Amino acid sequence: MITAEGIRLERLADGHAAAVLAFERANREWFARSVPDRGDAYFTATGFAERHRAILAEQADGACHFHLVLDGAGRIVGRVNLVDAVDGSAELGYRVGESAAGRGVARAAVRLVCELASGSYGLTALTAVTTLDNAASRAVLARTGFTGTGAVDLGGRPGLAYRRVLRAGVSTATATGQ
Template sequence: MIDDVHQLGAGIRLRPTVLADAASRAAALTRSRAYMKPWEPERPEFFYTEQGQRERVAGLLADREAGRVMPWVLADAEDRVVGGFDLNAIVLGPLRSATLGYWVDVEQAGRGLATAAVRRICEVARDELRLHRIEAGTMLDNAASQRVLAKCGFEQFGMAPRYLHINGEWRDHRLFQRILHDGPVTGAED
C-alpha cells in the first residue's frame, strides 16, 4: 500500500514520488511560488528548476531507501504534479513517529485534496509503517492548513516560538499531532 496509487477524486491521485517528477514539480512550484511564499523558506532560484527538483527528489528517494522519509505527490489526470506530501524524520523503536509536511499547487487549492491526502497518509502510516503518531506544524496564521489538520484528527499540543525560518524570519508555529493507535509495538521492525 505504501507504493500504491490512491484515487482522491476529480482525476487526482496520491502516488509515490519518482525521479521523473522533477520537471513537473519544478513547474508546479514555480506556478505556486507567490501563493506559497508566506509559508515557505526562502529558496534559491535553482530550487525552482528541473535540475534543482531532480536533486531534491533524488535526496528524498535516498532518504526513503534509508527509511527516513516517505515522499508522495498529488498527480492530475495527465500525471502532472500538483502537490507534495512527505512523512519526514521517521523514527521507529518506542517512539514510532514522523513529521508531516505538504504543499498543494495554487491551481488545486481549496478543493479538499490536502485533507483527502493527509487522511490517506495517516492510514498508511498506521497500517503499513505501524507508526504511533504523526506531528505537523503550521505558522500561527495558516488557518487553511490548521483546518486540514483538524479535519484529519490532529490536535494542537503546543506552540514553538521561532520554530522555522520562513519567508525571511524565524516564525512561531502551532504544533499538532495525531495519535494513530495505542497498540503494542511488538513485531514491528526497528
C-alpha cells in the first residue's frame, strides 16, 4: 500500500473482485463517456470473475501491476494500472469514478504509481494515451510530468500519446506490502 494526498493505492488482489465489479458497474456510464465500453459480458459476475483471474495471473508474472485507488474511508474511487511491463517500460492506464472526479484523485494516483513504477517495479519509463476530447486526462498527464509524443488513433477517435522518463529507484512516498 502506498499513500499520499488523501488517497492510497493498494495492489489488486483476489479478494477485491466483488468490490471492483461493484465500482465498475456503478461507473459504467461515466467511463463510457471517455473510453470505449467494455461490453455487457465484462459486467456479469462470471465474465468479471474470469477477467479478474486473468489479470491477477498477468500481475503474478510481473507483466502488469494493477492497483485500486482508495479514499480515506477505504472505498474504491479509482483504478491505476501499469500494463505490458517490458524492457523497463510500461503503459499507464487510470480511471476515477464519477464521485471522485475533479478532486485531484487522478493526479495523486498517477504520481503515486509513478513512484511505485520507478521504486518498487524498477521501471524507467511510462507511456500513456488519451483522446483529444478528454481534457481532464490530458491535464493529469501534463501535471504529472508526461510529455506529448504525437497523435494516435484510439478506435477511430483522435488522441495523443505521452511518455514520462522515470528516475530509477526513486520513491518519495511511503510504500508497504509491495
